Amino acid sequence: MQTCNQLRELLWEDLYGLLEADTQKLLREHLVACTVCQSELAQAKADQQALSEAARLNVAIPAFAAPADAATLPFSSKRGNDSRHWKQLWLWSTAAAALLALVLVPFGIYQEGLRRYQAALGNAEQQAVQVAAQREEVRKQANLQFQEAAAKSRAEQVCLQLFGPASYAPGSASPYQIRTADLDGMPAKVPLTARVLDADRHELWRERLVSNGTALVSLPPNLGITNSRAHLEIVALVSGHEERLDEPLAVARPALVTQLAIDKPVYQPGDKLFFRSLSLERHHLQPPNQSFTVTYALKGPKGGLVVSPLSGKTRTDGIGAGEFILPSKLVDGEYSLTETCADGLFPAVSRRFVVRSAVAAGVAAPPAAKPTSREPRVEFFPEGGDLVAGLPNRVYLRVRSADGQPADLDATLVDSKNREVARIQTVTQRGQPALTRGLGVFTFTPLVGETYGIRTPSGASDQTKLIASKNAEVALSVATPVTRAGEPIRVVLAQTATELPLLVGLSCRGRLVAEEVVRGHEGAIEVLLTPPPDCQGVLRITVFDGRESRPRPVAERLAYRLPAQRLDVSVKAEKDAYHPGEKVRLKLSTTNEAGKQEPAWLLVSVVNRDALRLADDPDERMPAAYFFLTSELQRAQDLEDANFLVSDDPRAGAALDLVLATQGWRRFPNASGKPSPASPGFSDGEVLVKRDNTKQVEEAYAVSLAAAQSRINESFNAKDRLLTEEGSQVLQHARGELEAYQARSYEYLRLATGLTALVCLVAGGFMCAVASARYLRSLTVRTRQLVGAGVALTACIALAIVAVRGPGQHAAPANTPLSLALARPWEGLAGQDAPKRPSAESTSGPGKILTVTPETPGRVILDSSPRIHLRPEIGSIRRSAAPLSPGNATTLRPSREVMPLPVREYAYLLPQDAASAGQGAPDTILWHPALFTTAGAAEVSFELPKGTATYQIRVAGNSATGRLGGAQQELQAR
Numbered sequence: 001m002q003t004c005n006q007l008r009e010l011l012w013e014d015l016y017g018l019l020e021a022d023t024q025k026l027l028r029e030h031l032v033a034c035t036v037c038q039s040e041l042a043q044a045k046a047d048q049q050a051l052s053e054a055a056r057l058n059v060a061i062p063a064f065a066a067p068a069d070a071a072t073l074p075f076s077s078k079r080g081n082d083s084r085h086w087k088q089l090w091l092w093s094t095a096a097a098a099l100l101a102l103v104l105v106p107f108g109i110y111q112e113g114l115r116r117y118q119a120a121l122g123n124a125e126q127q128a129v130q131v132a133a134q135r136e137e138v139r140k141q142a143n144l145q146f147q148e149a150a151a152k153s154r155a156e157q158v159c160l161q162l163f164g165p166a167s168y169a170p171g172s173a174s175p176y177q178i179r180t181a182d183l184d185g186m187p188a189k190v191p192l193t194a195r196v197l198d199a200d201r202h203e204l205w206r207e208r209l210v211s212n213g214t215a216l217v218s219l220p221p222n223l224g225i226t227n228s229r230a231h232l233e234i235v236a237l238v239s240g241h242e243e244r245l246d247e248p249l250a251v252a253r254p255a256l257v258t259q260l261a262i263d264k265p266v267y268q269p270g271d272k273l274f275f276r277s278l279s280l281e282r283h284h285l286q287p288p289n290q291s292f293t294v295t296y297a298l299k300g301p302k303g304g305l306v307v308s309p310l311s312g313k314t315r316t317d318g319i320g321a322g323e324f325i326l327p328s329k330l331v332d333g334e335y336s337l338t339e340t341c342a343d344g345l346f347p348a349v350s351r352r353f354v355v356r357s358a359v360a361a362g363v364a365a366p367p368a369a370k371p372t373s374r375e376p377r378v379e380f381f382p383e384g385g386d387l388v389a390g391l392p393n394r395v396y397l398r399v400r401s402a403d404g405q406p407a408d409l410d411a412t413l414v415d416s417k418n419r420e421v422a423r424i425q426t427v428t429q430r431g432q433p434a435l436t437r438g439l440g441v442f443t444f445t446p447l448v449g450e451t452y453g454i455r456t457p458s459g460a461s462d463q464t465k466l467i468a469s470k471n472a473e474v475a476l477s478v479a480t481p482v483t484r485a486g487e488p489i490r491v492v493l494a495q496t497a498t499e500l501p502l503l504v505g506l507s508c509r510g511r512l513v514a515e516e517v518v519r520g521h522e523g524a525i526e527v528l529l530t531p532p533p534d535c536q537g538v539l540r541i542t543v544f545d546g547r548e549s550r551p552r553p554v555a556e557r558l559a560y561r562l563p564a565q566r567l568d569v570s571v572k573a574e575k576d577a578y579h580p581g582e583k584v585r586l587k588l589s590t591t592n593e594a595g596k597q598e599p600a601w602l603l604v605s606v607v608n609r610d611a612l613r614l615a616d617d618p619d620e621r622m623p624a625a626y627f628f629l630t631s632e633l634q635r636a637q638d639l640e641d642a643n644f645l646v647s648d649d650p651r652a653g654a655a656l657d658l659v660l661a662t663q664g665w666r667r668f669p670n671a672s673g674k675p676s677p678a679s680p681g682f683s684d685g686e687v688l689v690k691r692d693n694t695k696q697v698e699e700a701y702a703v704s705l706a707a708a709q710s711r712i713n714e715s716f717n718a719k720d721r722l723l724t725e726e727g728s729q730v731l732q733h734a735r736g737e738l739e740a741y742q743a744r745s746y747e748y749l750r751l752a753t754g755l756t757a758l759v760c761l762v763a764g765g766f767m768c769a770v771a772s773a774r775y776l777r778s779l780t781v782r783t784r785q786l787v788g789a790g791v792a793l794t795a796c797i798a799l800a801i802v803a804v805r806g807p808g809q810h811a812a813p814a815n816t817p818l819s820l821a822l823a824r825p826w827e828g829l830a831g832q833d834a835p836k837r838p839s840a841e842s843t844s845g846p847g848k849i850l851t852v853t854p855e856t857p858g859r860v861i862l863d864s865s866p867r868i869h870l871r872p873e874i875g876s877i878r879r880s881a882a883p884l885s886p887g888n889a890t891t892l893r894p895s896r897e898v899m900p901l902p903v904r905e906y907a908y909l910l911p912q913d914a915a916s917a918g919q920g921a922p923d924t925i926l927w928h929p930a931l932f933t934t935a936g937a938a939e940v941s942f943e944l945p946k947g948t949a950t951y952q953i954r955v956a957g958n959s960a961t962g963r964l965g966g967a968q969q970e971l972q973a974r
Contacts, residue, residue, distance in 0.1 A: 004030070004034060004036065007026075007037060010023065011040055014027055015044060015045065106749075113745070114745075117734070120734045120738075124731045128730075153701055154701060156238060156239040157183050157238070158180055158181070158182060158243050159180070159181050159182065159183060159243075159693060159694045160179070160234050160245040160692060161178070161179040161180075161690065161691070161692040162177075162234060162691040163177040163179070163503060164177065164515065165512035167250040168225060169221075169251075169252040170225065170251065171222075171283070171284060172221050172284065172513070172532070173218045173220065175217075175218045175515060176194075176217050177216050177516075178214070178217065178234055179211075179215075180192070180213060183697065183698070187212065187214075188211075188213065188238075189210070189212050190210075190238055191210050191211075192210065192211050193235040193237075194209070194217045194235075195232075195235075196223055196233070196249065197230065197231045198229070198230050199229035205220060205223055211236075214517060219232070225249060230248070230251075232246075232247045232248075234247075243697060243700070244693070245696075247691050254345060255345065255346065256280060256341075256346040257279070257282045257285075257627060257631050258277055258318075258339060258346045259621070259627065259631075260275065260277045260349050260351040261276050261278070261351070261603060261956065262353060263924045263927055264353075264611045265353055265354060265612065265614065266355075267326055267355050268326075268357060269329060270325070270327075271325075271326050271922075272323050272326075272924075273325075273326060273353070274906065274924060275322060275324070275337055276319065276321040277320045279292075279341075279346060282510055283508065285962040286962045287316070287958075288318050292314055292341055294311070294312070294313075294314055294340065294342070295309050295310070295311040295339070295342065296309060296310045296322060296337060297309040297339075298337055299336050300330075300333070301334055306335065307324055307325075310322050310324070311342075312898060312900055312901035312902075313898050313899065313901060314900075314901060315930070317930075319601065320901045320903070321901065321904070322902070326355065332354075334352055334353075334355075335352070335353055335354070335355055337351045337353070338350045338351075351619050354615050376401055377402070377464075378397055378409065378454060379397065379398045379400075380396075380466050381396040381398070381661055382394075383395070383396065383475075383476055383477055383557055384474065384557060385555055385557070386469040386555065387446055387466060388446075388468065388469065388475040388494075389447060390448065390496055391495075392444075394443045395443070395444070395466070396441045396658065397409075397441070397662075399440070406438030407426075407437075408426050408437065408438070409426045409438075409440070410457070411425075411454050411455060412424065412454070412455045413442070413454060414452065414454070415451070416450060416451050418455070420455075422443070423442065424440065425442075426438055426440040427658065439659070439662060440658075446468040447468070448470075452465065452467070453465055472554070473500060473545075473554065474493060474496075474500070474543055474545075475493070475495070475555070476492075476541070476543055477491075477493075479492055481557075481558075481559045482657060483561055483562070484562045485533060485562070489506065489528070489559055490526055490527075491526070491529060492524050492526050493518060493526075493527060494523065494524040494525075501517070501519055501545075501546035501547060502544065502546060503515060503516070503517055503543070503544040503545075503551050504516045504517075504518060504529065504544075505543075506541055508537070508538075508561075509632065513535050514531055516528075534962075536562075536563040536628060537560065537561060537627070538558055538559075538628065538632035538660070539558065539559045539560065541556065541557055542556045543556065557660070559660065560656050560660060563624065565592065565593055566592070566624070566964065567590055567591075567592065567598060567600055567965030568595075569588065569590055569955050569957050569967040570591075571587075571588055571953055571955055571967050571969055572586070573585070573971065576972075577972040577974055578971070578972065578973050579974070580946050580949075580973050581910060581945070582943070583944075584941060584942055584943070585939060585941045586604075586940050587939050588933060588940070589933065589936055589937045590933045590959070592959075592961075596936075598933075598961070600932070600933050601930055601931070601932055602930075602931040602938065602956065603928070603930075603931075604926060604927075604954075605926060606942065606954075607923055607952055607954070608949055608950075608951055609949070609951060609952045609970065610923075610949070611924075621642055621643065622646075622964075622965075623956050623957065623958055624643075624646045624964045624966070625642040625646050626642075629645060630642050633659075633660075756795075756799050757795075757800040760792045763792045764789045764790075764791075764792030764796060765789075767786075767788045903929055905928045905929075906927040906928075907925070907940070907941065907942040908921070908922065908924075908942050908943055909942075909943050910943050921945030925943075925944070926940065928940055933957075944973045948973055949973050950972055951970065951971040952968065952970060953967075953969050953971055954966070954967075955967045
């Protein structure tokens, strides 16, 4: 018989008619005698009524029909007698012990055999080491011949260097720059072939070109690479042979940028909060074409959760929406709505709002405390990040008053001896936008070791110091920080060290789109960077020090590319003004910059204007301002009117320059070692990488010297050849025995695994059948039967996978390293012209190649293959594993299916009953989070509340082509 608690859990199912007849009868009989359950039933009915009123929509909702397989079976709590319990426990323990023995005993036998075969292989390698030791004396006599061969071979080598993005980004071009030079670093003219190969070495793309020291290739955006097993191969034809640079192409993981919108900035306890999130592909700002799991959480002033979070899957167009009902007992303060992605496609985003009670809504805020100091606070921003001594530096500044508000400044920059160096003024021209107040720029040349301060008209101020960095070597200045499509970005570089090679990279929202190599020079030099047409919004210019194998960033600043395409949104009402209570129809249209219709997704909201003016909303951004600008800035919340910066106003360009120079950040510490603030949603890793084959060329250079060894073949006697052949046979025999033993063992393991999976399947099926029969007979299920069936079936699946795929096998090494003693003669063999740690081959007889590698002392292999083997990793037997990549990585996901988020429209309707009519009208009378303009047009309708008011119509739109736009207008009800 079911308990009172179990029956109380069925009340909600009974209210919605989801119970079977027998269960419903049992519940009704229990309710007659149980007063506690009667009160619970009354409370459930009240909650049902409240939910029905809260979720009432202006659409017909189909009645819910419970699926046939969704019935919940009641579990029985009956327990068997003790004797039966102990008997079953004994059976389970015996089965577990037998299974453990079945696994451990064969494994121990296998490990013992493996140890013996590996020991035999080690003995064979020791015999090969003895062969190498006897030949060491002969090798020393060839030193002079190798010196002569080194001079000739060195002139035939060409080094390839590849500069470009760290990963290939599907959907956009990936530029790479190739440099060709000889071993002495001088430019070399060679014909090149660049091609992309897939995992099976099939050619996906090819381009032929000639390099005079520098060449540029750009990988097309539609290569069709989906994993990191593709390769970019650069081939140079030099003196009849080929030099290759083979670089794995890592595929960039999709990255999104998300905007979170709410219907108004101020709420009262008990209000309904509408929200919508829009996630777009970060580079092209197009819909992601995939759904992903997100979680929305309401957090209070202290960071704690206010209500239970809401989780679900977004739509494939990147839209997620919902609503929260604020608790009626919320305290006044600033709250936030936070969205996180379970798949890690974008960083967490938050949207702030204010909660005020009905009493406090009309109360003015207390006056701000008066500042204790009248001196302004000045922050300096050298354009490239560091102040470089001895070079002209452009320095931006931001001035704030003691209470944190923008302030004007007219002062003088002085050195430590109070001598005037430069005039400092903030932008105070008439008609300048308010968001540039407190910003300014000046240029001066600092001296080494000098300290600079500010002198105001009221006297000297030592609160701010400007000191040139001792380690800074590059001064960066951008002559055109704001450009239009087709215009190059002019970057001026000056450096203190003339021999410093520089790499200049241009990235757009996390992807490298252009780069230039700048050789050492005196004075300033101008570099032109031309981004591709699809680059819009904030750009990042980074200067790298090219002296190291991994380029080190030394200067960086932000620029802006005006969008060449846009989405124009038009909102038209049937009348200019409406009477309270009338029905309103709005016609919306979306067109592109050419005036052609552009289908788009729109967020449409109509909110009482008085509710929007209760508090400033610093997070309210139009799509163009957010996605093109503020999502890439460090302190975007400080911008009072970001929409102005992306407008067509002629003053916007100068304002953007000041904002970008003071709101930007760097992804690396400055020259003094002080770290910069982490950038939101952007990896701190390098976006520009440098790859070269210098090491491989040096190794190939050493390998080419192996041809001279043919001159000393006659000095090998018959005993030496006999020992070499005997050592090769011993190694091959030992390796073959080990491989055969492993192959047999793994075949036995697969067979045993398959049989065990079959046994587990039978056992699991039997326990499921027993549980089903018991449930049909007594409507109860034994938990241990279900657990046992689940364990057996899970083990069956795991074992079946192992049986089908087979475990990874150990493979005996094809090459093993020679001892350090054998490698040492090669270090001195070629003298100063050979690499310090070369890999070379020596012919040990007809058809025999001796592979020499100095990595691990004590081993040598003799191979009958006529080829030369160069392996970066040779050594002990190890299990091979495929690298993790987006194509082959396995992601563990919870078994519980995540449901899609419902995206619903809300439109106000006049109440029909007198009780509802007296409750007052809401501030938000229309919220449509995902209105799609088919053929560029759509229509929405709603009813106006009873009462005069002015409403703000706000529309934010995006299209499948990456176009962004929006519109705002007022609607009068009078």
